[in-house]
Amino acid sequence: MVTSTEGGIVSTINSVAMEHSLIVERLSVSFKSGAGDVHAVNDVSLRVTPGKTLGIVGESGSGKSVTVRAVMGLLGHSATVTGSACLDGEELVGMPEDQLRRRRGIKMAMVFQDPMSSLNPTMRIGSQVAEAVRQHRKVGRREAWSEAVALLRSVRVPDPERRARDYPHQLSGGMRQRVMIAMALSARPSVLFADEPTTALDVTTQAQILTLLDDLKQRYGMGVVLITHDLGIAARHTDDLAVMYAGRVVESAPTKTLIGAIRMPYTQALMDAIPRIDAPSHSPLASIEGSPPDPSKPILGCAFAPRCPRVGDRCTTTPLLAEGEPGHRWACWYPLGVDA
Amino acid sequence: MSAVAQRPEVAAPLLELRGVSKEFHVPGHRTPLSAVSDVSFSVHDGETLGLVGESGCGKSTTARVIIQAPKPTRGQILLRGVDLASLRGSALRRARRQVQMVFQDPYSSLDPRWKVRDLVAEPLRVNRIGTRAEQVKRVDELLHLVGLNPKQYGDRRPRNLSGGQAQRVGIARALALSPSLVICDEAVSSLDVSIRAQILNLLEDLRTELGLTYLFIAHDLTVVKHVSDWVGVMYLGRLSEYGRSEAIYRSPAHPYTASLLAAVSEMPEADRPEVDEIPSPFNPPSGCRYRTRCPYAQAKCAEEVPELREVAENHRVACHFPLIAH
Numbered sequence: 001m002v003t004s005t006e007g008g009i010v011s012t013i014n015s016v017a018m019e020h021s022l023i024v025e026r027l028s029v030s031f032k033s034g035a036g037d038v039h040a041v042n043d044v045s046l047r048v049t050p051g052k053t054l055g056i057v058g059e060s061g062s063g064k065s066v067t068v069r070a071v072m073g074l075l076g077h078s079a080t081v082t083g084s085a086c087l088d089g090e091e092l093v094g095m096p097e098d099q100l101r102r103r104r105g106i107k108m109a110m111v112f113q114d115p116m117s118s119l120n121p122t123m124r125i126g127s128q129v130a131e132a133v134r135q136h137r138k139v140g141r142r143e144a145w146s147e148a149v150a151l152l153r154s155v156r157v158p159d160p161e162r163r164a165r166d167y168p169h170q171l172s173g174g175m176r177q178r179v180m181i182a183m184a185l186s187a188r189p190s191v192l193f194a195d196e197p198t199t200a201l202d203v204t205t206q207a208q209i210l211t212l213l214d215d216l217k218q219r220y221g222m223g224v225v226l227i228t229h230d231l232g233i234a235a236r237h238t239d240d241l242a243v244m245y246a247g248r249v250v251e252s253a254p255t256k257t258l259i260g261a262i263r264m265p266y267t268q269a270l271m272d273a274i275p276r277i278d279a280p281s282h283s284p285l286a287s288i289e290g291s292p293p294d295p296s297k298p299i300l301g302c303a304f305a306p307r308c309p310r311v312g313d314r315c316t317t318t319p320l321l322a323e324g325e326p327g328h329r330w331a332c333w334y335p336l337g338v339d340a
Numbered sequence: 341m342s343a344v345a346q347r348p349e350v351a352a353p354l355l356e357l358r359g360v361s362k363e364f365h366v367p368g369h370r371t372p373l374s375a376v377s378d379v380s381f382s383v384h385d386g387e388t389l390g391l392v393g394e395s396g397c398g399k400s401t402t403a404r405v406i407i408q409a410p411k412p413t414r415g416q417i418l419l420r421g422v423d424l425a426s427l428r429g430s431a432l433r434r435a436r437r438q439v440q441m442v443f444q445d446p447y448s449s450l451d452p453r454w455k456v457r458d459l460v461a462e463p464l465r466v467n468r469i470g471t472r473a474e475q476v477k478r479v480d481e482l483l484h485l486v487g488l489n490p491k492q493y494g495d496r497r498p499r500n501l502s503g504g505q506a507q508r509v510g511i512a513r514a515l516a517l518s519p520s521l522v523i524c525d526e527a528v529s530s531l532d533v534s535i536r537a538q539i540l541n542l543l544e545d546l547r548t549e550l551g552l553t554y555l556f557i558a559h560d561l562t563v564v565k566h567v568s569d570w571v572g573v574m575y576l577g578r579l580s581e582y583g584r585s586e587a588i589y590r591s592p593a594h595p596y597t598a599s600l601l602a603a604v605s606e607m608p609e610a611d612r613p614e615v616d617e618i619p620s621p622f623n624p625p626s627g628c629r630y631r632t633r634c635p636y637a638q639a640k641c642a643e644e645v646p647e648l649r650e651v652a653e654n655h656r657v658a659c660h661f662p663l664i665a666h
């Protein structure tokens with residue numbers, strides 16, 4: 001289902017088509033459910049630039065995965081998607097499944113959170129990567145195998161000729177995720193969605209894989225959407241940031257701008273919950289008390305209000321995402337560091 | 341003789357590993373895979389040892405051999421001074437009860453068909469601890485302890501819990517048998533930042549409240565710093581550095597630890613060699629296993645295995661050319 005967007009927005013799409021490979025405008029997703037519809041994503045707008053990484057940050061359940069799955073067309077029939085998602089000038093929302101399937105893999109690929117559930121336990125990892133290669137290009141088995149080995153090497157699987165013959169259970173968690181990334185990269189997509197790709201990995205591997213993604217995105221002009229709940233990683237490895245809460249983007253800006261001057265109390269709370277390497281052992285952490293609102297219940301006013309330390313009178317009215325400073329948008333009545 | 345030597349039952353660390361190795365024979369490979377190699381460390385009551393290192397360095401295998409599933413290939417695991425390999429039958433079961441694990445993925449370690457109440461009661465039932473009524477009471481107690489209201493959550497099944505709530509159930513299960521040592525294997529790694537902060541605070545509260553001792557495995561050095569008194573750094577199955585956590589984080593002595601810290605902080609890092617691949621655990625490098633990636637490697641590093649030796653009080657490092665000489 002597609003809703004028409006306002007004229008102003010449509011015209012900007014054309015003028016910035018060269019600049020952005022993916023433009024998401026006012027995307028909303030709801031799921032049918034017995035206990036009332038689940039409004040998982042509300043009015044989300046995002047832009048992905050070739051050769052750059054957009055980070056989407058937010059707590060569990062904030063709608064990060066549903067947003068990218070909606071763009072990829074991976075949500076089932078229980079989902080109602082409205083708004084627009086344009087990939088290289090083509091509207092994806094409402095595109096028939098067979099056409100979407102062709103674009104997945106070639107134009108857009110995804111690395112998921114959980115590598116084990118996406119790997120076939122009865123197949124050698126080399127064969128699985130080779131199969132991914134053969135889905136996108138007509139090459140012989142031998143060539144696909146050697147390409148698979150090369151891909152495994154590029155994601156730093158040690159001794160790739162040998163490890164290609166291993167089964168998933170013989171690999172540690174980190175190695176399995178490298179295999180998944182090799183499979184996603186096999187088609188050299190124009191946008192790569194990475195949904196918490198390094199959450200389970202150690203720091204050096206994290207750094208290596210994010211650096212690898214940096215290399216690849218620059219070499220192939222690939223746009224990367226990196227989903228993470230770790231604002232620290234996002235600060236180091238993204239060019240642009242969008243912070244999500246309860247299905248909405250609540251703050252967005254180029255990463256340097258945003259980290260340099262956080263405006264949304266929620267973004268600040270996410271930052272404060274990260275343990276600090278320079279703090280003494282056993283010091284208590286500032287955790288955000290309570291939990292995000294139930295997406296099947298209507299929300300009145302700012303969704304963060306029940307947990308917000310700055311909540312005030314105006315917060316009973318929903319604050320809209322608006323540009324408060326050049327390139328920096330936030331949805332808050334009482335932003336940090338801004339005099340009222 | 342010192343007072344300590346005369347009273348070994350008091351002096352013995354809660355857990356001690358002596359020269360522990362674990363090799364796996366993998367079909368299709370001629371040489372065994374060396375997952376853990378000659379690891380020795382001890383964990384004392386009420387203290388937390390953090391174990392860090394890259395994926396595949398043997399952290400989980402170390403945890404698994406401690407609970408004897410599987411048994412180590414070589415070396416000894418002593419619980420309060422008693423070698424676990426010397427125990428059989430009920431004595432072994434009693435000893436193993438002392439050590440419980442909390443795993444990374446809260447959902448996959450909980451049977452989806454069971455209610456929270458039954459999941460937490462299971463260890464009590466299996467070990468036939470208490471009457472039915474006592475078990476019910478204990479389950480309520482445990483759920484309160486991990487911050488779940490038994491009335492609200494007791495009858496839910498795992499799919500109706502959030503990730504943080506499911507992990508609280510995992511922790512309640514681990515605490516059911518009143519263990520002395522809790523091994524947290526990446527227990528907070530899959531939780532989001534705010535829930536991770538809540539669970540870390542919970543683990544810290546439980547430590548002081550119940551006098552728990554933790555072996556805390558994580559790949560996140562910041563999280564490990566947060567909870568640990570001692571830190572062990574593993575590389576390709578070997579312990580490369582071990583000591584008080586402040587010392588290691590302030591002045592890492594092993595080049596590998598320095599590179600791990602550089603990845604998460606603004607610490608300067610020496611230039612890395614062009615080829616930076618983790619060597620295969622089937623065929624680890626001779627001498628120092630880190631030498632293929634070490635910017636300071638010299639001829640001696642290929643010839644001699646560096647022993648773990650003291651560079652300062654409570655600070656040991658396995659390197660021929662440590663970064664600090666105190």
Ligand SMILES: Nc1ncnc2c1ncn2[C@@H]1O[C@H](COP(=O)(O)OP(=O)(O)OP(=O)(O)O)[C@@H](O)[C@H]1O
Nearest residue numbers: 031038040059060061062063064065066067295532
């Ligand atoms: N198929 C579905 N049917 C109903 N609700 C769903 C469905 N998929 C997701 N949701 C709900 O939509 C909301 C957003 O979920 P989403 O998976 O996007 O969160 P997320 O930000 O990716 O969180 P996490 O960090 O845990 O992955 C959640 O409340 C979730 O329960």
Ligand SMILES: Nc1ncnc2c1ncn2[C@@H]1O[C@H](COP(=O)(O)OP(=O)(O)OP(=O)(O)O)[C@@H](O)[C@H]1O
Nearest residue numbers: 170171172173174364375395396397398399400401
């Ligand atoms: N059952 C097994 N059979 C064969 N090899 C194994 C087995 N279990 C682990 N290994 C290997 O032993 C090594 C150590 O694995 P282990 O899971 O202990 O690492 P880890 O430090 O916990 O890694 P991660 O951070 O990815 O969890 C790896 O090379 C792994 O592939």
Ligand code: SF4
Nearest residue numbers: 302305308315332333
């Ligand atoms: S609008 Fe009000 S409740 Fe919402 S984040 Fe801002 S101050 Fe807090």
Ligand code: SF4
Nearest residue numbers: 628631634641659660
């Ligand atoms: S022993 Fe040599 S190769 Fe190993 S860490 Fe020390 S300097 Fe580097």
Ligand SMILES: [Mg+2]
Nearest residue numbers: 064065066195
């Ligand atoms: Mg998600």
Ligand SMILES: [Mg+2]
Nearest residue numbers: 173399400401
């Ligand atoms: Mg592990």
